[in-house]
Amino acid sequence: MAIAILGAGIFAREAHLPALQKLAGIVPDLKAVYSHSEGSATKLATLATTTLGLSSAPSVYHDFDASANLDALLARDDITSVIVILPxxxxxxxxxxxxxxxxxxxxxxxxxxxxxxxxxxxAEYEAKYKSKGLVWRVAENFEAEPGFIRVADAIKKGRIGRVQQFHARVVNFVDAESKWYNTAWRNVPEYQGGFILDGGVHTTAALRTILPSPGMTHLSAFASLNKRMLAPQDTVHAIVKVGDQAHGIVDMTWGHPVQARPNSDGFLFTGEKGWISVNQITDSATNAPILRIKISTHEGDETIDEPSKGVEAELASFFAKVKGEETLDIGHPLEALKDVTFVQAALSSSGALVDLGALVASG
Structure with missing residues (x-):
């Protein structure tokens, strides 16, 4: 059995292919790629051949040949799973x-x-396809990051006692030269929040993974636009409630004025017995991203460096689920919906208190 990648953009090339390479022998072979244009699909197929060490290039599918379009790809019996990386x-x-x-x-x-x-x-998935044994998972790499899972485990084990407050701060600089900005669907977004939706769900997924039950339940927020090129909004400041046990602040911006950024972005969780912080750093030897975890309690301080490999982990989890061997229970669509709910509430709050559960119930 084989897999196909649908979408040939930056994340397919720079994240999914390297992750599949690290999972060689564990996941099915990549046999097909699809993109809107033949050129982008061919580029991905060529890169996949070298990255994955394939004996033959994946077949190329695109929208300008009825005999080699998406329908033709999906009609192949040997393709059992697809990775969708589209706008x-x-x-x-x-x-x-x-x-x-x-x-x-x-x-x-x-x-x-x-x-x-x-x-x-x-609802359509659950009504039509779930009972047939078809697996659908949402790839949210922050949910799968071993570093964030490790922090969640430390909190569950009571390392810092009951969580009382938290702060998540994300500071991003985007200009007209950014590779992320220079995609048509991002620089003229037809969906709420622009980069706040596209990137903000990472932050909320990390919080969803780490914070104790019941997770984030209410928020009051303001959203604004500080760089016209990043319309409709590029910045959110939210005060967030975690049931009756904790509250915190979530600050996210893609409208930072200069490329130099402060050292204070990341996550901080404060409890009765101490605190845990998580910040992304870069390995000086390999230039690879690392999540640096610091735990400070009355018993002493500890620093843990956890290599960032969320995409690899989410792919491994998905294919294990397909084989009935799931070990990391992540990627559930209803859980991923909580991230969209947070963003939608933050964008529309204008300072009013929003019940996140009620927003989902009302649609």
């Missing part, structure tokens, strides 16, 4: 098309453009 507005229809063709699906975050769309997509 936010395109993904839902492709997810449903792949499921209708009998394929297992791993789709990149966010699960949908808004809560209503996400609920409709999940």
């Amino acid at each position: 936010i507005l395109v993904q839902p229809s492709v997810i449903l098309k792949a499921l209708a063709a009998g394929k297992h699906v791993l789709s990149e975050k966010p699960v949908a453009k808004d809560v209503k769309s996400g609920l409709e997509l999940i």
